[in-house]
Every structure is written in structure tokens, then in C-alpha cells.
Amino acid sequence: MLADPSQKYPPFSPIALPDRQWPGRVLRSAPQWMSTDLRDGNQALIEPLDGEAKLRFFQLLVAIGFKEIEVAFPAASQTDFDFVRRLIDEGHIPDDVTIEVITQAREDLICRTFDALRGARRAIVHLYNATAPQWRETVFASDRAGVKALALAGTRLIRKLADADPATDWVFQYSPETFSATEPEFALEVCNAVIAAWEPTPERKMIVNLPATVEMSTPNHYVDQIEWMHRHLARRDSVVLSVHPHNDRGTAVAAAELALLAGAERVEGCLFGNGERTGNVDLVTLALNLYSQGVAPGLDFSDIDAVQRQVEDFNRLPVHPRHPYAGELVYTAFSGSHQDAIKKGLDARRPGAPWQVPYLPLDPADVGRSYDAVIRVNSQSGKGGISYLLQSEYGLQLPRRMQIEFSRLIQQHTDTSGREATADDLYALFCRHYLESRAPYRCHSFAQQRRDDGTTTLSLQLEQHGKNRSVHGQGGGPLEALLDALDLDARIGDYHEHALGSGADARAACYVELQLPGQPACYGAGIDRNITAAAIDALLSALNRSLEGEAGTLPAGHEELPPRTVPLIYSR
Ligand SMILES: CC(=O)SCCNC(=O)CCNC(=O)[C@H](O)C(C)(C)COP(=O)(O)OP(=O)(O)OC[C@H]1O[C@@H](n2cnc3c(N)ncnc32)[C@H](O)[C@@H]1OP(=O)(O)O
Numbered sequence: 001m002l003a004d005p006s007q008k009y010p011p012f013s014p015i016a017l018p019d020r021q022w023p024g025r026v027l028r029s030a031p032q033w034m035s036t037d038l039r040d041g042n043q044a045l046i047e048p049l050d051g052e053a054k055l056r057f058f059q060l061l062v063a064i065g066f067k068e069i070e071v072a073f074p075a076a077s078q079t080d081f082d083f084v085r086r087l088i089d090e091g092h093i094p095d096d097v098t099i100e101v102i103t104q105a106r107e108d109l110i111c112r113t114f115d116a117l118r119g120a121r122r123a124i125v126h127l128y129n130a131t132a133p134q135w136r137e138t139v140f141a142s143d144r145a146g147v148k149a150l151a152l153a154g155t156r157l158i159r160k161l162a163d164a165d166p167a168t169d170w171v172f173q174y175s176p177e178t179f180s181a182t183e184p185e186f187a188l189e190v191c192n193a194v195i196a197a198w199e200p201t202p203e204r205k206m207i208v209n210l211p212a213t214v215e216m217s218t219p220n221h222y223v224d225q226i227e228w229m230h231r232h233l234a235r236r237d238s239v240v241l242s243v244h245p246h247n248d249r250g251t252a253v254a255a256a257e258l259a260l261l262a263g264a265e266r267v268e269g270c271l272f273g274n275g276e277r278t279g280n281v282d283l284v285t286l287a288l289n290l291y292s293q294g295v296a297p298g299l300d301f302s303d304i305d306a307v308q309r310q311v312e313d314f315n316r317l318p319v320h321p322r323h324p325y326a327g328e329l330v331y332t333a334f335s336g337s338h339q340d341a342i343k344k345g346l347d348a349r350r351p352g353a354p355w356q357v358p359y360l361p362l363d364p365a366d367v368g369r370s371y372d373a374v375i376r377v378n379s380q381s382g383k384g385g386i387s388y389l390l391q392s393e394y395g396l397q398l399p400r401r402m403q404i405e406f407s408r409l410i411q412q413h414t415d416t417s418g419r420e421a422t423a424d425d426l427y428a429l430f431c432r433h434y435l436e437s438r439a440p441y442r443c444h445s446f447a448q449q450r451r452d453d454g455t456t457t458l459s460l461q462l463e464q465h466g467k468n469r470s471v472h473g474q475g476g477g478p479l480e481a482l483l484d485a486l487d488l489d490a491r492i493g494d495y496h497e498h499a500l501g502s503g504a505d506a507r508a509a510c511y512v513e514l515q516l517p518g519q520p521a522c523y524g525a526g527i528d529r530n531i532t533a534a535a536i537d538a539l540l541s542a543l544n545r546s547l548e549g550e551a552g553t554l555p556a557g558h559e560e561l562p563p564r565t566v567p568l569i570y571s572r
């Protein structure tokens with residue numbers, strides 16, 4: 001790269017528009033959408049769509065809700081010509097949908113375009129020619145007058161052919177291609193000449209489409225150009241002002257949104273931003289940006305995954321995992337503090353209340369995504385995400401201090417593997433560390449008795465260091481009785497239980513925090529249909545883990561047991 005790029009890349013010269021109106025405005029309604037997936041998108045594909053794929057793509061666009069669809073450049077290829085004919089001849093165009101086709105300003109191409117459209121109920125004929133100095137000189141070897149004459153000749157021929165075929169409701173669209181690189185007063189001169197030649201009326205409007213064929217500047221400058229045109233175009237009430245931003249600088253979405261503030265009424269683009277080079281503006285993002293600001297976009301992305309799968313299949317191009325609203329990872333949080341905040345936000349949701357989940361601008365359910373995908377766990381994750389997944393996928397509600405302990409274990413695991421841990425991985429690790437910690441102590445069977453004085457006696461058949469033993473103990477509840485039976489000088493800190501499932505299949509999940517003398521506290525867990533069995537297993541799991549040296553995973557400041565706030569165990 002150059003140390004000083006200013007000679008090679010002179011900066012864009014913005015238009016002067018000190019009284020611009022667009023910055024203070026707010027978008028309150030959706031624009032007229034035009035999908036050019038089958039034209040601008042298609043011309044940018046490594047393998048352009050065949051007729052069959054075009055038809056299925058067209059049907060997808062109709063199902064999403066597009067009312068204007070640019071279907072082809074019919075004079076460019078037999079495939080495109082035949083596709084337009086097929087749409088018309090086989091009656092694939094719903095009454096409320098208008099097809100659009102593009103043509104250069106060349107007589108033979110325009111005539112062929114009309115051949116393709118014969119018999120259409122309604123059609124937009126889209127004429128384009130580049131107007132910027134570089135194209136005037138290099139492509140057309142011409143000048144301003146020549147380029148304007150080209151546009152006028154094309155317009156007049158289209159008008160003649162349209163007038164000769166009144167059975168079709170013709171709509172005319174003109175695009176000064178390379179508009180954003182064109183001197184504004186020349187772009188205006190050409191557009192106004194074309195408008196005068198077409199003579200649109202408020203009842204029979206024409207479309208003037210102002211493309212950022214190549215994105216030349218920050219969006220504010222493009223939008224100043226749009227507002228200036230909006231103010232100066234002739235017969236403004238007879239013109240639908242349209243924009244067609246490309247994404248060379250990565251700001252096409254911003255350019256389109258601001259252009260709508262500046263007076264544009266229509267946007268042309270492609271799903272997921274397919275199109276020449278860096279793509280056309282992404283209509284999915286534009287629509288869902290509106291939706292997440294409370295504006296109905298008129299396009300339906302309720303099953304965004306299905307739309308994405310089909311578009312990837314048609315275009316043979318992947319949608320980026322971080323693509324706004326659609327990417328595989330966009331409803332996912334890996335980092336601990338985000339997961340914590342999302343979990344709290346999801347827990348606090350009330351039906352009918354405004355969506356207020358931190359870090360998620362859109363409810364994933366509205367686009368057919370599930371909450372399960374919201375949180376994923378890697379080495380950057382904290383207890384919030386881990387416990388969310390364990391709870392949502394397996395119903396396990398770990399107490400807070402145990403969440404901290406378990407998240408340390410998961411972090412060791414993900415640090416070592418360098419990989420994401422799925423909910424299944426988390427559960428497997430939970431089983432391995434807690435539920436399967438069955439040595440040196442394991443309970444085979446027990447009998448419990450509750451006396452009139454409120455004490456519990458417990459008799460157990462235990463396996464201890466590989467040997468079977470019978471032990472007996474008593475206490476205020478089964479856990480105290482178990483400590484007594486084991487003759488253990490240990491303290492029980494936290495105790496937590498909840499049901500897993502319901503009805504006849506319900507099981508109890510118990511979590512016990514135990515501290516052996518001189519050792520850090522440590523959790524154990526047990527799950528059983530019998531609640532006392534689950535509690536005994538949980539205590540023995542904590543004991544085994546302590547004896548196996550698994551204690552000590554609680555971080556600094558958490559080693560000491562807190563004062564107990566719950567009774568050691570239910571008395572039933
Ligand atoms: C920005 C956009 O996306 S615009 C749409 C662009 N899409 C496409 O080009 C895809 C389909 N195009 C094609 O298949 C071909 O270009 C065709 C069939 C339309 C024309 O093919 P060809 O006749 O071989 O011409 P080619 O594409 O090389 O075009 C160059 C000629 O067209 C002229 N031309 C280019 N654009 C236009 C225009 N809008 N109006 C009139 N003439 C034009 C050029 O000046 C050049 O003329 P020259 O040969 O006298 O120098």
C-alpha cells in the first residue's frame with residue numbers, strides 16, 4: 001500500500017447542500033421494494049441461474065411479498081428471454097406482482113426486449129446508460145451530449161413500442177447508471193430530458209432510479225445527491241424516485257436508509273446482498289431494520305432459515321455466519337457477560353411487553369430462530385450461558401455457587417479443547433463430574449425412618465473403597481443422618497432440589513455443597529425418582545469429589561461456605 005494514497009485516490013467531491021433536510025427525519029413506513037435478484041444478482045453469479053432455478057427463485061420472491069421483481073435482461077441471453085416468455089405464457093405472475101426487465105439503449109436490444117414481454121399484463125421496462133465522465137469517455141467514446149442523446153433515443157423508442165402495444169400496462173424506468181459518480185447537474189439534465197420525453201403523469205408515473213453503481217463516498221454524500229435530485233427533478237409528482245445502492249464501501253444499507261429519508265420512495269436490491277462485486281444492498285437487512293424499529297416492512301421473513309437455505313442453493317454462495325439477522329451466529333452469545341445479560345433478559349420477559357433483551361435487537365422467534373441457539377459456550381463463556389443451556393436443554397437448575405464451580409470445569413475443558421461446548425457436551429461433563437462420581441463411596445440401598453421427635457434415622461448399605469458396609473445414623477434430616485452414619489466431621493453448605501419432568505416420570509435433582517475439614521467446599525449432585533436417594537447420591541458425590549481432589553474449583557472469594565439459608569433437607 002502507498003504511504004500517501006491521496007494522489008492515486010483523490011477524495012470524492014461532495015455536493016453542497018447546507019440546508020439538507022434528511023438528517024432530522026425518521027423512517028416511519030416501508031418503501032416500495034424491488035428485488036433484482038434475478039437480474040443484477042444473477043449477472044454476478046459464477047454460474048447464472050437456469051430457467052428452472054429462476055422460476056423457483058421468482059416463486060420464493062413472490063412468497064416473501066415482493067410486488068416488483070426484475071426478472072431478466074431478456075436481450076442478453078436466450079435463457080433470460082425464454083424465462084420471461086415462460087413467466088407470461090405459463091401464467092406464473094400473480095395479479096399484484098409486476099415483472100421488470102432491463103435493456104441497454106440500443107435499438108436491437110430494445111426491440112428484443114419488447115418481443116420478450118409481448119402479452120404481459122403489466123411490465124416495467126428498465127432503460128439504463130452510464131452517465132459519469134469516466135464511462136462517457138472510456139465506454140462510449142462520447143461526451144455529455146452524446147450520452148444524453150443515447151438516453152433520449154432509447155426512451156423514445158420504448159415509448160413508440162409501448163404505444164403500439166396498449167394491451168400491456170407499461171411502466172417506464174430510467175437509470176442513469178453510475179449516477180453517484182456523475183456531475184449532479186448533468187445527471188439532472190439527462191433525467192429531466194428523459195422525463196420530458198416520456199411525459200409521465202401522477203396517474204401514470206415513471207420510475208427514476210439513481211444507482212450507486214459503484215459506491216463512491218460516505219453515505220451522507222450520496223444522500224445529499226439524492227435529496228438534491230428529489231428537489232430538482234421535473235414533474236416530481238409523476239416520478240417514483242428509486243435508489244439502487246451497491247456495497248463497495250460496505251455502507252449500502254446506510255445509504256439506502258438515508259436515501260429514503262432524503263426523498264427516495266423505492267429501493268432496489270437483493271436478498272442477503274448478492275450482486276456485482278461486494279453486492280447490491282441487502283433487502284433482508286433493510287426490511288428487518290425497519291421491523292426492529294416497529295415498522296412493518298411488507299416482506300415476510302418469518303422463516304429466515306428457509307429463505308437463506310434456498311437463496312444459498314440458488315446462488316451457490318454462502319451467507320456469512322455473522323450476516324445481520326440471518327447468519328448462523330447472530331442470535332448467539334459466546335462471551336460470559338453477554339450470556340448473563342441475555343439470560344436475565346429472557347427470564348424477565350413478560351407477554352405483550354416491548355422486546356427488551358440485552359444484546360438482541362430482534363426476538364429470534366420472529367424470524368423462526370429458536371432461543372436454544374441464542375447461547376453457545378466456548379472458553380470466553382461464563383456461568384450464565386452454561387447454566388442457561390443446562391436448564392433449557394436438560395432442565396437442570398444449578399444453584400448459583402455451583403454454576404460458578406461448574407463453569408470453571410467447563411472453562412478448563414474448552415481451554416484445552418479450543419472448541420465450542422454444546423449443550424450435550426455440557427451435560428456429559430456434568431454427568432462425568434457429578435452424577436458419575438461414585439467412588440470411593442456409593443450407596444446401594446437405604447431405609448429411612450422419621451421419629452415422632454422429628455429426627456430421622458438412616459440405615460444404608462454402602463460400598464466404601466470397594467468394600468460393602470452397613471452403616472446407621474441419625475439427625476435432623478436424611479443428610480445429617482448420613483453424615484452421622486459416615487462419622488464425618490463435614491459441613492453442608494448449600495442444599496438445593498427441584499423436580500425434573502412431571503407426572504409419573506418426575507425425578508428429583510439434588511445439589512449439595514460439602515466442606516471437609518481443611519478443604520475447600522465442593523458440590524455434588526444426584527438425580528433419582530426418590531428424593532432421599534437423590535439427596536444421598538448428591539452428598540456422596542460431593543464427598544467423593546472432595547476426596548478425589550476435585551474440590552477447589554470455586555474461585556477466590558467463594559472457598560468459604562456461606563451461612564446456610566435453607567434447611568438441610570425436607571422432613572417428610
Ligand atoms: C450496472 C449494471 O449492472 S448494467 C447491466 C449489465 N448487465 C449485463 O451486461 C449482463 C448482460 N449483458 C450482456 O450479455 C451483453 O453485454 C449484451 C448481450 C447486452 C450486449 O453484448 P455486446 O453487444 O457483445 O456488447 P458488450 O456487452 O460488449 O457491450 C459493449 C457495447 O455496448 C455499449 N453499451 C454499454 N452500455 C450501453 C447502454 N446502456 N446503452 C447503449 N449502449 C451501451 C458500449 O458502449 C459498447 O459499445 P461498442 O461495442 O460500440 O464499444
Ligand SMILES: CC(C)C(=O)C(=O)O
Pocket residue numbers: 040128175177178209211212213214244246
Ligand atoms: C443499471 C443499474 C440500475 C445497475 O444495475 C447499477 O447501476 O448497478
